[in-house]
Amino acid sequence: MINRIVIVALCLLGLASPEAREASAQPPSPARADTIGSPGLFRRLSFHPSYNSGYQVNRTSKSWDQKLEMSRTIGPLRLGNNWSIRQRRDEAQSNLRARTGLMDFKADYGLGSRRIWTIGLDGTFRRDSRLSRLNDQVENRSDLALATESRYPEHLMREHIPFLKNASLSTAANFGRGLDESVSRRSGRRDSTRTIALIEHYDASLTGDLRGVGFSASVTEDRRDGDSRTRQRDAQGRLTGETKDATSNRSRYLNGNLSWKPHTTLQSDLTGRWGKEINEYWDILANEGEGGRESKEGQDIGTDLTLAWSPAKDYSLSGNVRKSTARAGYALQSRDFTKVTTSGTIEGSAKLPPIAGPLKQTELRMAFGEDKAENALEDQADFEQVTRRMRVGVMRRLGQKFMLQLSQDISLLRFTYDGGTNDRDERRSVTDAVLNYRPSAIWSGFFSYNTSERISVSIPGEKAGNNNTNQTYKVTGQVTYTRGSMRIDQQYSVQADYTFYDTERSRDALIRTNGVQTTFSNPISSRIAVALSHEYQFRESGRYLQGTGGDPRTYDAQSQERRQVLSLSSNYTIAQAVRLEARQMFDRRENRTLSAIPGRPDRVSTSDRGEFSLRAELEKTFSDAFKVSGSFQKTMSLTEKDFWNVRASVERTF
Amino acid sequence: MSRGLERAALPLPSGHFRRAAASGLLALLLAAAAGCGLFDLREAEKVQSNPVAFDTPTDPWIALRNLRITTAAKATPNFERSMTEDYKFRFDPFDVAEDSLLWSRTEDINALDRMFGKTGTFRLTWSPSDSSYPESGYFYYKNLGYRLVYRRSLSDSVVIQGSCVLYFRQVGQQWLIHRWADMDDGTAAPTWGYARRNPDEVLGS
Numbered sequence: 001m002i003n004r005i006v007i008v009a010l011c012l013l014g015l016a017s018p019e020a021r022e023a024s025a026q027p028p029s030p031a032r033a034d035t036i037g038s039p040g041l042f043r044r045l046s047f048h049p050s051y052n053s054g055y056q057v058n059r060t061s062k063s064w065d066q067k068l069e070m071s072r073t074i075g076p077l078r079l080g081n082n083w084s085i086r087q088r089r090d091e092a093q094s095n096l097r098a099r100t101g102l103m104d105f106k107a108d109y110g111l112g113s114r115r116i117w118t119i120g121l122d123g124t125f126r127r128d129s130r131l132s133r134l135n136d137q138v139e140n141r142s143d144l145a146l147a148t149e150s151r152y153p154e155h156l157m158r159e160h161i162p163f164l165k166n167a168s169l170s171t172a173a174n175f176g177r178g179l180d181e182s183v184s185r186r187s188g189r190r191d192s193t194r195t196i197a198l199i200e201h202y203d204a205s206l207t208g209d210l211r212g213v214g215f216s217a218s219v220t221e222d223r224r225d226g227d228s229r230t231r232q233r234d235a236q237g238r239l240t241g242e243t244k245d246a247t248s249n250r251s252r253y254l255n256g257n258l259s260w261k262p263h264t265t266l267q268s269d270l271t272g273r274w275g276k277e278i279n280e281y282w283d284i285l286a287n288e289g290e291g292g293r294e295s296k297e298g299q300d301i302g303t304d305l306t307l308a309w310s311p312a313k314d315y316s317l318s319g320n321v322r323k324s325t326a327r328a329g330y331a332l333q334s335r336d337f338t339k340v341t342t343s344g345t346i347e348g349s350a351k352l353p354p355i356a357g358p359l360k361q362t363e364l365r366m367a368f369g370e371d372k373a374e375n376a377l378e379d380q381a382d383f384e385q386v387t388r389r390m391r392v393g394v395m396r397r398l399g400q401k402f403m404l405q406l407s408q409d410i411s412l413l414r415f416t417y418d419g420g421t422n423d424r425d426e427r428r429s430v431t432d433a434v435l436n437y438r439p440s441a442i443w444s445g446f447f448s449y450n451t452s453e454r455i456s457v458s459i460p461g462e463k464a465g466n467n468n469t470n471q472t473y474k475v476t477g478q479v480t481y482t483r484g485s486m487r488i489d490q491q492y493s494v495q496a497d498y499t500f501y502d503t504e505r506s507r508d509a510l511i512r513t514n515g516v517q518t519t520f521s522n523p524i525s526s527r528i529a530v531a532l533s534h535e536y537q538f539r540e541s542g543r544y545l546q547g548t549g550g551d552p553r554t555y556d557a558q559s560q561e562r563r564q565v566l567s568l569s570s571n572y573t574i575a576q577a578v579r580l581e582a583r584q585m586f587d588r589r590e591n592r593t594l595s596a597i598p599g600r601p602d603r604v605s606t607s608d609r610g611e612f613s614l615r616a617e618l619e620k621t622f623s624d625a626f627k628v629s630g631s632f633q634k635t636m637s638l639t640e641k642d643f644w645n646v647r648a649s650v651e652r653t654f
Numbered sequence: 655m656s657r658g659l660e661r662a663a664l665p666l667p668s669g670h671f672r673r674a675a676a677s678g679l680l681a682l683l684l685a686a687a688a689g690c691g692l693f694d695l696r697e698a699e700k701v702q703s704n705p706v707a708f709d710t711p712t713d714p715w716i717a718l719r720n721l722r723i724t725t726a727a728k729a730t731p732n733f734e735r736s737m738t739e740d741y742k743f744r745f746d747p748f749d750v751a752e753d754s755l756l757w758s759r760t761e762d763i764n765a766l767d768r769m770f771g772k773t774g775t776f777r778l779t780w781s782p783s784d785s786s787y788p789e790s791g792y793f794y795y796k797n798l799g800y801r802l803v804y805r806r807s808l809s810d811s812v813v814i815q816g817s818c819v820l821y822f823r824q825v826g827q828q829w830l831i832h833r834w835a836d837m838d839d840g841t842a843a844p845t846w847g848y849a850r851r852n853p854d855e856v857l858g859s
Binding site: 093094096130132133134135137184186187188189309311312315316317346348349350352364366368370380388390392410411412414415422423425427454455456457458459460461462463464465466467499502503506507509539541542543558 | 675676677679680681683684692693695696697698699700701702710731734735739747748760764767768791824825827828837838839840841842
């Protein structure tokens with residue numbers, strides 16, 4: 001079937017009548033012909049397909065994506081054809097082989113001087129397969145429909161409704177047949193379903209402007225009604241069950257938008273949507289395990305209002321309010337749910353004015369938002385989820401050499417269940433302070449202080465034993481020396497990570513991490529550069545011991561890790577488009593489990609990892625219409641099997 | 655003095671007024687949001703002693719033992735204690751649609767709550783086969799087999815079986831699970847992931 005359609009599509013695209021070809025062929029612009037270098041046949045046909053291809057290897061997985069897009073207009077006939085193929089293989093995932101193929105074509109004929117009415121064919125063919133050592137799954141869909149699109153209603157609307165004379169209205173409809181096939185094999189059992197369906201699709205959209213208020217509205221309706229046959233076979237291929245059933249999937253969506261700009265500094269937008277879906281199908285779970293014809297009705301209603309005020313350059317204030325309701329009702333099963341979501345956001349930014357005195361020219365940013373979702377479930381306890389968040393940021397230049405940035409984020413997540421069985425709160429806060437210092441063109445640096453806190457509170461007594469607080473403090477400093485193209489960076493960091501439990505203090509823990517990283521990079525010539533990097537990290541984990549008889553709690557270090565990573569890389573740019581890189585890396589870790597018994601030695605283990613990788617990069621733009629790029633890397637390792645990382649792509653418009 | 659008067663007599667440009675108004679409004683919103691107790695936490699109830707034994711998982715195998723014990727007790731609090739905050743459950747790609755492969759800790763705990771709400775009993779057995787060396791706070795069990803038997807009555811039971819890769823991360827002294835990648839093991843039994851998603855189908859209503 002597909003082959004036949006492909007042949008027809010290619011015939012339509014490439015082998016149209018010579019008269020039509022001559023009529024439609026535009027003389028190619030000299031610039032385009034020069035840069036693209038299209039083969040003569042494509043140029044003569046005035047036909048410019050584009051092809052993209054990308055190939056990737058990432059250790060055990062390989063994937064290849066290809067896309068071909070073709071379109072052509074021959075007088076009143078408009079043709080389009082797109083192909084997309086994706087292949088993936090992963091030995092590590094039960095030897096998974098996945099293939100997805102999508103082909104669609106569209107051919108329509110325009111009637112009237114300005115194509116006021118078009119009629120034609122739409123086809124979509126999708127093939128999906130996932131095969132592995134243990135399971136196979138194949139899903140196919142083929143749709144073929146008669147498509148029509150008309151601007152005639154717009155013509156009538158403009159003629160008879162004076163205030164809509166500048167609005168635009170488009171209407172379209174499709175009618176056709178579809179075939180769905182699904183096969184799954186699991187543990188020897190094979191289930192297959194085949195559905196032949198009738199397809200209907202209608203849509204209309206209206207866009208315009210009425211006395212300064214922009215508006216748009218659209219309505220879409222889809223129907224897919226079919227007869228399906230499901231067969232089950234056992235491992236020996238014997239038919240163990242067969243079901244015939246009528247399926248129905250219907251949906252209707254309405255969307256509307258109003259936008260109003262009463263003043264150059266003010267903007268408002270109001271959006272509304274309404275959608276309804278009805279699905280009818282055979283469900284093996286429905287009706288107390290007997291199976292039955294299930295009907296699911298879903299509804300989605302939403303509104304969204306945004307107001308934005310920009311009183312001056314660098315000043316803005318905006319607010320957004322949203323409300324949406326999603327409902328689903330099942331005829332047989334007890335899985336009905338309703339989710340009502342309400343959310344509001346306020347955001348603003350300002351550069352403080354001169355009346356702010358010493359704080360003038362300080363940039364201030366602020367955002368506050370709250371989301372509330374009320375969930376009513378037929379088979380579980382109802383619950384409400386509230387999320388609040390606030391972010392404040394301050395940026396201020398201190399003279400010519402310093403820049404100070406401060407930010408504070410705080411958020412609260414709250415779950416409230418009917419009956420309170422699973423109520424819990426979680427608050428997170430992060431504070432960042434960064435001071436940048438640039439005394440000269442050669443020296444620069446920064447100092448940062450970061451602290452974060454997370455408090456988890458379960459309200460019910462039986463779950464409250466897990467309530468804890470985690471606090472992290474981190475201080476980082478960096479110095480950079482730049483001379484010409486040479487650059488030396490040194491970064492220091494000290495971090496402490498505390499976890500405190502509200503009740504079980506014996507589980508309290510502290511992890512301390514200190515690190516120094518030094519990087520040196522220097523180009524030897526315009527084509528060759530080398531970089532050397534060294535990283536040292538010390539990490540100590542421990543716990544707290546409860547004091548006895550009034551003694552204070554003491555910290556007991558339990559394990560230590562020292563890690564050093566040394567890496568050397570060199571780059572060689574052979575030509576503008578080709579670059580080679582070699583990298584050697586040596587990573588040594590020493591783990592020490594400290595002995596809790598006096599006299600017994602610590603347990604020490606060391607692990608070494610060495611890697612040598614070679615990488616070639618190619619990136620060439622021959623023209624706007626022809627680009628190739630790729631990178632090929634082979635890594636040889638002391639601790640694992642050698643592996644490849646490959647990325648290659650080509651983009652070509654003929 | 656006269657200079658001050660001159661300055662005062664100057665008309666305030668409307669742009670300045672708008673900027674001052676915007677800055678004031680922003681500061682007002684900030685003060686209101688920060689000072690209204692919007693981020694206050696609720697008070698927890700008095701802690702009840704945990705009826706299910708839980709050993710601090712200072713080694714990954716202790717976490718497996720905790721899960722076995724808590725499954726038999728049909729209690730999810732110890733599952734929560736064994737998972738990191740950013741825990742994710744990854745379904746076998748053949749069990750679900752590709753766009754719903756991952757579940758958060760909350761979704762997974764809710765699903766386990768639904769499973770453990772059934773009236774029968776559970777018995778879990780682990781079959782470790784391969785694992786990494788615990789280093790730098792990370793560890794995983796590869797192809798870790800599991801067999802979960804749900805017994806509705808003396809003569810009626812359901813077997814849930816599969817394998818998984820369990821990734822652990824060291825938080826303080828504890829080894830916590832931060833990712834559970836579920837896999838079918840080629841037998842006819844449903845995986846735990848499938849049972850988590852469809853408890854009524856697998857275990858009965």
